[in-house]
Amino acid sequence: MSIPVSTKSYIRNVVTKTGGIYIHVPFCQKRCIYCDFYSTTCGLEWKRSYVSALKREMLLRRTEIDASRVPSLYIGGGTPSQLPASLLLEMFQAITDNFTLADDAEVTIEVNPDDVTPQLIDTLRQTSVNRISMGVQTFSDELLRFLNRRHTSAQALRAVQLFREAGYDNISLDLIYGLPSQTLEDWKHDVQQLLSLDVPHISAYALSYEEGTPLSKMLADGSVEETSDELSWQMYEYLMNEAKASGMVHYEISNFAKPGMCAKHNSSYWDGSPYLGLGPGAHSYDGENIRRSNDMSLKDYIQASADVPHETEVLTPEERYDELVMTRLRTVRGLAFGLLTPEQKSYCLQMAEPHILNGSLLKEKDTLRLSRKGIFISNRILSDLMY
Numbered sequence: 001m002s003i004p005v006s007t008k009s010y011i012r013n014v015v016t017k018t019g020g021i022y023i024h025v026p027f028c029q030k031r032c033i034y035c036d037f038y039s040t041t042c043g044l045e046w047k048r049s050y051v052s053a054l055k056r057e058m059l060l061r062r063t064e065i066d067a068s069r070v071p072s073l074y075i076g077g078g079t080p081s082q083l084p085a086s087l088l089l090e091m092f093q094a095i096t097d098n099f100t101l102a103d104d105a106e107v108t109i110e111v112n113p114d115d116v117t118p119q120l121i122d123t124l125r126q127t128s129v130n131r132i133s134m135g136v137q138t139f140s141d142e143l144l145r146f147l148n149r150r151h152t153s154a155q156a157l158r159a160v161q162l163f164r165e166a167g168y169d170n171i172s173l174d175l176i177y178g179l180p181s182q183t184l185e186d187w188k189h190d191v192q193q194l195l196s197l198d199v200p201h202i203s204a205y206a207l208s209y210e211e212g213t214p215l216s217k218m219l220a221d222g223s224v225e226e227t228s229d230e231l232s233w234q235m236y237e238y239l240m241n242e243a244k245a246s247g248m249v250h251y252e253i254s255n256f257a258k259p260g261m262c263a264k265h266n267s268s269y270w271d272g273s274p275y276l277g278l279g280p281g282a283h284s285y286d287g288e289n290i291r292r293s294n295d296m297s298l299k300d301y302i303q304a305s306a307d308v309p310h311e312t313e314v315l316t317p318e319e320r321y322d323e324l325v326m327t328r329l330r331t332v333r334g335l336a337f338g339l340l341t342p343e344q345k346s347y348c349l350q351m352a353e354p355h356i357l358n359g360s361l362l363k364e365k366d367t368l369r370l371s372r373k374g375i376f377i378s379n380r381i382l383s384d385l386m387y
């Protein structure tokens with residue numbers, strides 16, 4: 001059970017900790033049918049007001065992390081590349097005014113392929129952005145249309161080329177597998193197309209049917225069918241094999257990187273590091289047991305006169321244990337028993353035993369890790385291990 005605490009005690013607990021920053025940009029030109037992230041399709045006036053409100057939130061909450069050495073900044077959404085150049089620059093100026101990025105800071109921005117133009121890249125060159133994350137999802141134009149994505153496969157290829165020509169090599173591309181009607185051959189084509197681009201980072205997610213999305217309604221009314229577990233596994237296994245053959249490390253359930261190119265910011269989520277989340281719908285974490293979620297309301301965010309509407313919760317020891325299981329076991333490093341109390345370790349091992357015996361979990365000296373077999377049924381295993 002979560003216990004509400006005051007913002008004051010949250011701030012007291014997180015002050016001066018080194019942590020990354022996440023900024024949620026809640027705008028999309030149109031909504032993809034599978035997506036449940038918080039975003040709106042509001043126009044320019046709302047974007048202007050959002051950036052003003054973001055600047056106010058930065059000023060108000062900058063002391064929640066050590067603002068003098070920020071190791072990572074992630075601008076996500078929504079679609080950050082939907083902000084016009086002047087607002088993007090204003091946002092980055094506010095970041096510079098309030099925070100000092102570490103010399104080796106990773107600064108990522110999410111972009112949509114069809115927003116990528118020489119003008120956008122010129123704008124990004126005036127900022128600290130040094131990493132690009134782009135949602136390609138599939139190279140099938142038919143499936144892109146079905147998903148209500150705005151871009152085409154040719155635009156995705158062109159976007160990568162434009163970034164490369166501008167000197168941006170640190171590019172991460174997202175794919176989704178298990179799309180309705182997608183065959184194994186379709187997926188193999190997507191994977192080969194992606195790998196031929198030779199980007200240093202790939203994220204691949206199984207399609208999920210999130211409650212309230214148009215896609216989940218289509219599933220309920222029978223107009224689409226879920227991909228079978230067997231086909232999903234074949235798709236995932238193909239990706240794992242091909243990414244490995246290309247020299248990529250499978251460092252987290254959904255993430256693959258060339259050596260030394262793991263995402264710093266995302267890794268901090270799985271490592272349990274603190275982070276400051278700004279913008280409507282953004283989450284923050286103190287690195288111990290306190291979480292904060294900004295409300296998913298652009299209107300309330302803009303209209304707030306002081307701190308923006310949010311909820312804060314203190315994790316109980318049981319919730320903290322569950323989070324450790326959920327985050328650490330997703331990674332190649334696994335769950336270190338040293339993070340658990342003796343009681344939690346004993347509970348964890350008791351719950352893990354059947355999975356260790358059937359080879360889905362690997363118990364090493366001080367760590368528990370998912371095996372290759374276990375990765376595919378990770379949701380079930382994680383849920384079995386949790387309180």
Ligand code: SF4
Pocket residue numbers: 027028030031032035036037039077078079112135
């Ligand atoms: S562009 Fe991204 S954030 Fe916007 S609806 Fe599509 S998947 Fe969601």
